[in-house]
Amino acid sequence: MTRIHADIDALKGLHDALVRYRHAQRDVTARSEDQLAVTRASLEGKASRCRTQLELCQAELGACQDRAARAAEDDSADGTVDCSGYARAVEQSGERLEQIRRWQQRIDAEASEFQVTAGRFAGLLETELPRMEEYLVAIIASLEAARRVQTPAS
């Protein structure tokens, strides 16, 4: 009895594996989309904080340069005002912001390329896999029907 139905059992096992595969890979695609969204939001947050920092540094540099200009006009002022530290801070903030922007652009480009493959895979999960499952169900049903017909005669 076991040997007679081994093919049917094997097909049922394959069918169940396909159903599990479809659900599990759907979960994989959803988590991947989430991961992409999380990273994009994280980079946008970093860029925003960096822009704020850059504006602050630029304001401080501007104030320093004003003080330097006033000091230069005032002969009685003692020494010169050094704004190089503020200038360095502006430069560093600008470089960091640029670095974040480059990553954002790279991720946009790679995500756009990825969407082509992901779209094909999603179509497979939504359309082709259910068809494969139905195909197996039909084969299983026909084998079971044939066995039912054959059993009384054997």
Add this chain to the structure above:
Amino acid sequence: MTARPDQDGDQQLRLLGDAWDKAAEHWRDGMARQFDSAQLTPLLHESRSYLEALRKLLDTLEAAERDTEG
């Protein structure tokens, strides 16, 4: 710790391959060959392409997070 989605996807791919190997031990007729070549093989091929693309994207996302820390 949760595994990366691409690693879970790879694991699912292996499980499906195992299920097919098991089924193929008992299902060996023309329909089985047709199912293998016309449906299962393209599915596995497309799955591998997707998971490879996903791995590359997730590597980039992790590198972006690392490189912009601080």
